[in-house]
Amino acid sequence: MTDPANNPAPKAGIPARLHASPLSAGMVVPFVTLAHTDRTRPIWGKLDPDRVQKAFKDRLCQICGDPLGDPFVVYIRPYDFRTGVAVEAGLHPECGQYSTAVCPMLAGAMDRHNPNPLTEFRRCDDPACTCALWRAAERDAGDPVREGTPAEAWYEASISLADYKIVTNPSDQHDAPAVGISLRPPTRIGRLRKIRDAAPAPDSERHIDPLAMTMAVREFFGLGEHH
Template sequence: MTDPKRAARQPVPARALIPHRLAAAPSAHGMVVPFVTLAHRDRTRPVWGKLDPNRLRETLHRKLCQICGDPLTDRVVLYIRPSDYLRGLTPEPGVHPECGLYSKQACPMLAGRVDRYNPHPPEQLTRCDDPVCDCRRWMAPEPDPRDGRREGQPAEAWYEAWLHLRDYVIVTDPGNDTAAPAVGVDLRPSSRIRRLRKVRDAAPGSEDSQPVDLLAALIAIRVFFGVGGPFQ
């Protein structure tokens, strides 16, 4: 549990500047509500940390930015965890570079301002007063025993990976005895990753291994020597 005296001494982070691309996006508590975030019909009422499964599918298969919902362009930014890299895909859709910069500053997880994933008590999925809001169909999904629950768990390390749009390929992993099926962005071969850098360390208590650190160093060396430069 956070020491309240210590927390009181920590400076309050400045509010991230919203880029022009996101100027018309809905916001809540001073932060842009990402296109893929689960929200009521009034999208200024999001369920932070929960994804809308319909919007997620649309975002992946139409190659849209998960923050603004517009089509991705030639440079795509992904935010990945070591577990994603080991599996060979990330379920997180890509973003535009400017949307990614905003996310790194505004998202408490990517910015390292929180050490645990949001818990989602059932009351967050209750109906609102809008009779035509889709929240009346919201239900907490039955967890797949092969999937480790992230809610309330220590945060993993997160990395920023850059790809060409031509290398942004959506794949399906059928799963196995220890991993549930998943759809996401293909991370293999690693040569498709043009830039890679860590944006936050794993939180204390995380069982996260960090195999991506070495890859990030190798990609930095490759770029430094001009071998398959960042966006050739």
């Protein structure tokens, strides 16, 4: 928790849990976002693989970096339903609420992922900063098609901390290996709600029908309508 005495200025729209988090352009820099040692200098849209791994392993919130509570939430696409793995780290519900309010992807304000987040960055003056190792146009492992593809539908799923389990899907000829939080039974999804619709895509780029997939998944998990 943040000591209010150290933080006299209230930050409008930012939940108390995130008041100690670094800010860039008035927005909280998520724990898992790639950034210089000075974390007020993030590479928006780019994940730090070491921080993602730590969040999964230590059950941390991907926004504030603190341990998750019970229940926590995950943000998932229809594809994640199908493979049974939530590939993004969990969140506190209030950190999720904040991120859906400010994240252009989840809020539906941008219809394409940033095609190449690392094409533009400047190395900083700290010799210990990992930016010395960054390379332009590097892709996130296990997510080869996401950048530059049409934005997909996103759902928020609420999961009990008792069901927290990290699983790995082996790669096949179509999909890269996926590591993340299990969505398969016995994991119970307490609440499922749509955060945003998929962006319109030409037929040639449309690989799945999100609605059909969601209905199939609801059937798979024995989920009724919103609850």
